[in-house]
Amino acid sequence: MNSPHQPLADRLRPQKIGEFVGQKHLVGRGKIIATLLRQDKIPSLIFWGPPGSGKTTLAKIIASETKSHFEFYSAVEVGVNEIKKVVQESKGRLEETGQRTILCIDEIHRWNKAQQAYLLPHVEDGTIILIGATTENPSFELIGPLLSRSKVLTLDRLDERDIAEIVTRALKDGQKGLGEYKATINKEALKLLLEASNGDARTVLNALEIATNLTKPKQGKRLITLEKITQALGSKKLLYDKTGEEHYNTISAFIKSLRGSDADAAVYWLARMLEAGEDPEFIARRMVILASEDIGNADPKALPLAVAAFDAVRFVGLPEAALNLAHAATYLATTPKSNASYMALKRAKADVKSTLNEPVPLHLRNPVTDLMKGVGYGKGYKYAHEFPGGFVKQQFLPDKLKGRKYYEPKNIGYERYIKEHLEKLHGK
Numbered sequence: 520m521n522s523p524h525q526p527l528a529d530r531l532r533p534q535k536i537g538e539f540v541g542q543k544h545l546v547g548r549g550k551i552i553a554t555l556l557r558q559d560k561i562p563s564l565i566f567w568g569p570p571g572s573g574k575t576t577l578a579k580i581i582a583s584e585t586k587s588h589f590e591f592y593s594a595v596e597v598g599v600n601e602i603k604k605v606v607q608e609s610k611g612r613l614e615e616t617g618q619r620t621i622l623c624i625d626e627i628h629r630w631n632k633a634q635q636a637y638l639l640p641h642v643e644d645g646t647i648i649l650i651g652a653t654t655e656n657p658s659f660e661l662i663g664p665l666l667s668r669s670k671v672l673t674l675d676r677l678d679e680r681d682i683a684e685i686v687t688r689a690l691k692d693g694q695k696g697l698g699e700y701k702a703t704i705n706k707e708a709l710k711l712l713l714e715a716s717n718g719d720a721r722t723v724l725n726a727l728e729i730a731t732n733l734t735k736p737k738q739g740k741r742l743i744t745l746e747k748i749t750q751a752l753g754s755k756k757l758l759y760d761k762t763g764e765e766h767y768n769t770i771s772a773f774i775k776s777l778r779g780s781d782a783d784a785a786v787y788w789l790a791r792m793l794e795a796g797e798d799p800e801f802i803a804r805r806m807v808i809l810a811s812e813d814i815g816n817a818d819p820k821a822l823p824l825a826v827a828a829f830d831a832v833r834f835v836g837l838p839e840a841a842l843n844l845a846h847a848a849t850y851l852a853t854t855p856k857s858n859a860s861y862m863a864l865k866r867a868k869a870d871v872k873s874t875l876n877e878p879v880p881l882h883l884r885n886p887v888t889d890l891m892k893g894v895g896y897g898k899g900y901k902y903a904h905e906f907p908g909g910f911v912k913q914q915f916l917p918d919k920l921k922g923r924k925y926y927e928p929k930n931i932g933y934e935r936y937i938k939e940h941l942e943k944l945h946g947k
Contacts, residue, residue: 526724526725526728527689527696527697527724527725527727527728528720528721528724528725530695530696531685531692531695531696531724532576532579533576533580534580535580535583535584536552536553536556536580536584539573539576539577539580540573540677540681540684540685540720541573541675541677541678541681541720542572542573542577542674542675544675545577545674546577551672552577552581552672555581556581556584556585559585561585561587561621562648562669562670563648563649563650563668563669563670564578564581564648564649564650564651564669564671565627565651565652565653565657565661565666565669565670565671565672566578566650566651566652566653566672566674567653567656567657567671567673568654568673568674568675568676569654569674569676569717569718569719570654570717570719570721570722571677571716571717571718571719571720571722571723572674572676572677572718573674573677573720574625574652574653575591575625575652577674578591578621578623578650578652579591579623581621581650582623585621586618587618587619587620587621587648588609588618588620588621589621590605590620590621590622590623591623591625592622592623592624592625593624593625593626594624594625594627594629594630594634595629598634599633599637602622602634602637602638603637605620605647606641606647608620609622609641609646609647613645613646619645619648620646620647620648621647621648621649622647622650623650623652624649624650624651625652626652626654627651627652627653627660628653628654628655628657628660628661632662635661635662635665636664636665638665639665639668642665642669643668649665649669651669675718676717676719677716677718677719677720679713679716681718681720682712682713682716682718682720682723683709683713685720685723686704686709686712686723686727689724689727689728690702690703690704697727697728697731700731700736700741701736701739701740701741702731702734702740702741702742702743703740703741703742703743704727704730704742704743704748705742705743705744705745707744707745708743708744708745708747708748711745711748711749711752712727712748712752725751726748726751726752727751729750729751730747730748730750730751731743733747733750733751765795766797769788769791769792769795769797770788770792770797770802770805773785773788773792773802773848774809776788776852777806777809777848777851777852778809778813778856780852780853780856781852782848782849785848785849785852786845786848786849789802789844789845793837793841793844799832799837799841799844800829800832800833802844803825803828803829803832803844803847804829806825806828806829806847806848806851807822807825807826807829809825809851810822810824810825810826810851811860811861813856813858813861814854814855814857815857815859815860815861815934816857816859816860816928816932816933816934816937817854817855817856817857817929817931817932817933817934818854818932818933820854821850821851821854824847824850824851825847825851827847828843828844828846832844854932855932855933855934856931856932857928857929857931857932857934859926859927859928859929859934860926862925862927863925863927864925866925867925870923870925874917874920877917877918877919877920878917878918879917880914880915880916880917881894881895881896881897881899882897882898882899882913882914883897883900884896884897885897900913901913908944910944912945928941
């Protein structure tokens with residue numbers, strides 16, 4: 520029974536799979552959840568998805584449609600002692616009536632390894648069916664044995680059509696929704712609501728309920744305007760966690776945009792990170808790395824510019840340092856690219872590991888003492904500046920690696936001139 524004091528998002532929560540909005544890849548006809556429900560064979564599941572995408576709702580629907588006993592806990596509010604009680608009751612229930620128990624742990628990523636490990640034998644023997652809900656990547660946050668005993672299902676962020684359908688339902692439903700207010704929403708207000716949702720149905724419904732209450736009725740009806748939705752939304756927040764999945768996803772998009780020479784995308788991801796409160800020095804450090812890894816000698820000015828941007832961030836600080844970061848990002852995105860230096864190091868490291876301690880050729884060793892000189896240290900070494908052009912051919916690699924090529928400059932940017940110079944020196 521819904522209470523009038525419950526938030527709209529809770530009152531409107533779907534009770535059956537047919538009422539569920541979104542996640543068609545999971546709940547659509549013939550898809551995995553629909554199939555498991557039809558077969559009544561629900562394994563332990565991990566729902567991974569953004570806030571408001573329906574993780575908890577799906578867990579409750581599964582429990583209802585399989586006629587299982589349902590226990591719901593937030594990981595931040597429950598420990599092993601409470602779960603031990605659930606396990607004991609589950610065993611008794613299973614033995615006496617055959618009814619299974621679904622244990623839903625919201626934010627399961629917040630449990631430590633010991634807490635997660637406690638569930639293993641009870642999941643394995645079927646005492647409980649675990650449904651864990653998480654916004655964080657399970658590969659990083661959950662222990663391997665628990666993952667191997669569960670099926671991970673990824674929920675997508677709800678798209679604008681899904682959110683619009685939820686809004687329509689909320690406004691029309693006279694029992695659980697806002698139908699009694701005879702409320703409508705104008706196009707501008709709906710557009711803002713959809714754009715600000717971040718695919719989060721709960722955020723949308725909370726804002727819609729507040730906006731409805733803020734709107735004065737006229738002739739028994741309420742028209743929700745842009746102003747009321749703006750007030751209800753308050754300060755919009757970006758979905759971002761500086762230590763979690765979105766942190767890594769966003770910096771990855773930024774670096775790949777720089778590497779792919781898309782200055783517009785690079786500036787967008789930069790702005791996203793700054794708006795969400797990312798550490799500007801972290802962004803600057805990543806650009807310093809990229810300057811050598813992805814640009815290198817194609818533009819020798821890239822590295823000093825990236826380092827200058829890092830220094831500027833420390834010297835100036837936000838918010839003005841955002842200009843320094845944008846300056847560097849647009850330069851790095853638009854300058855010629857080469858990973859030749861990176862690949863040279865990679866090839867050389869592979870040979871170092873495979874050959875280990877190859878001796879330095881005698882002619883390259885410095886004869887510091889007479890004894891060293893007597894056994895051949897430095898013998899035959901050719902001093903480059905004594906030859907025309909400051910160059911003379913001689914062996915610099917260990918004997919086993921003689922002739923190896925690691926650095927292969929590309930015909931791009933300044934590296935084109937390096938390539939031509941090396942070819943001239945070596946007679947190619």
